[in-house]
Amino acid sequence: MPNLPPVDGARPGRGGRPRDPSRDGAIRAAILQVLAESGYAGLTMDAVASAAGVGKATIYRRWRTKSDLVADAVAELSSMSIDAPDTGSLEGDLRVLLHWLVGAVNGPLGAATLSLLSALPHEPGLREAFRSGPMDVWGATFRTVWERAEARGEVHQPMAGTAVGSTASAPILQRWLFSGEPVSEEFADEVLADVVLPLISVRNAA
Amino acid sequence: MPNLPPVDGARPGRGGRPRDPSRDGAIRAAILQVLAESGYAGLTMDAVASAAGVGKATIYRRWRTKSDLVADAVAELSSMSIDAPDTGSLEGDLRVLLHWLVGAVNGPLGAATLSLLSALPHEPGLREAFRSGPMDVWGATFRTVWERAEARGEVHQPMAGTAVGSTASAPILQRWLFSGEPVSEEFADEVLADVVLPLISVRNAA
Incomplete structure (x- = not known):
């Protein structure tokens, strides 16, 4: 599990600027893309930030750990059903x-x-x-x-x-x-x- | 993929002492055990050496990369059929x-x-x-x-x-x-x- 860089708010999605739902969607799509291309082992916060075209801090502001991020992305699979x-x-x-x-x-x-x-x-x-x-x-x-x-x-x-x-x-x-x-x-x-x-x-x- | 430490022979299983088939079997069993417990991502040469009770050099002498090691272990699955x-x-x-x-x-x-x-x-x-x-x-x-x-x-x-x-x-x-x-x-x-x-x-x- 990667070390957490300093974040503004105490919890993902709280504090700082309001979350942008469309950006959340882009990040979730990026997670699925990275998963498909590199597998779970190759899924890193860096790779997701890069695929989504956002800064790594944006990722960490929303999801504290890789597990959080993946669990949320899994919910996205449901919406593809x-x-x-x-x-x-x-x-x-x-x-x-x-x-x-x-x-x-x-x-x-x-x-x-x-x-x-x-x-x-x-x-x-x-x-x-x-x-x-x-x-x-x-x-x-x-x-x-x-x-x-x-x-x-x-x-x-x-x-x-x-x-x-x-x-x-x-x-x-x-x-x-x-x-x-x-x-x-x-x-x-x-x-x-x-x-x-x-x-x-x-x-x-x- | 881990970096290779220096090995005696140029290729796995060649040079140095003759291979001990029973030890190979113990290592293959250890690979399956580590796979089941830690998954493919958690499979390292270190973990296999430790589970098999052999030195890491013994592993590297037989298999140069994680891929080699896993491919050989997969063959072991066949024998469990x-x-x-x-x-x-x-x-x-x-x-x-x-x-x-x-x-x-x-x-x-x-x-x-x-x-x-x-x-x-x-x-x-x-x-x-x-x-x-x-x-x-x-x-x-x-x-x-x-x-x-x-x-x-x-x-x-x-x-x-x-x-x-x-x-x-x-x-x-x-x-x-x-x-x-x-x-x-x-x-x-x-x-x-x-x-x-x-x-x-x-x-x-x-």
Whole structure:
């Protein structure tokens, strides 16, 4: 953890000039960029200041430690997530969600998430921010889609939290993290056609 | 990357005293231990020497850089993997494999693997060692189990590499990495009973 240079106020964001929310947004975007390019280990206050085009004192005035800064940036990942689609059918909703997931793992959201994964066991504050932020948002989005399908009568049993419910996203995440192969929308379509929809038919017929 | 202290020989493992294979094994085990406890960022030649109970010069004599050392240790992950089970039935084989996977993600193998994941995009040598080592071994183990099932007539189509084939391990890996919930053998049994076996029935009936 870097030593703190002298700051004006006793706590980040207090004292001195009022905070500029748009600058906060630029700094958060810079954190994600540095994370994606250099990883958690390469994330320094200096690198973030440089990527955001602000002075290091500006960073320290807002976040006292790297952990504070990253935890706040993790919340930013949540805002990069998709709202639950509402196409009128489970198949349509899942297709939108899975195509979004493919784009996410191949883009800055995926790169930043991957950069953080290994740090989670060693950084309790980061882990808590990640769980109560993006993981919770992603889980809630899938839950909403499943619950609407249940309300429409397309699925006859609750699916969120079950092994069957997990098969929509899990093959995509496994392919992303544990294979050298590209994660494509075609693969997402294969998951939907060959895994999720057949399993729902089986369960509904049971 | 740390600076290299002067070493006797020009290259690791050459010159000086002959290498002691059992000591190499102790060092590799120490690397995995340090990785699991401190993460990739916390992995230093010093920490490995201390965990292995050897002098730092011993480490530098064998591995010139942290990358060399980690790449070699990754190969060690492969040796912690399971041989393809051969119980005589696909269900039996998959149950053994999935229970092994549950134990793996909850143990040192999982902790070391998780510690490396985030570094893979930034470390080409490490990525290559990980892909051609443990990932390849794990993939081959599942492939063997699927191919034996095909040979016995239990599955009518090749499953390795398909979305359906990926559903055996993917829910377990997703739960491990992206939920706060424990990964248990009961969950593995749910994956087998509710996902994999029904999907195989559907495909065989098609």
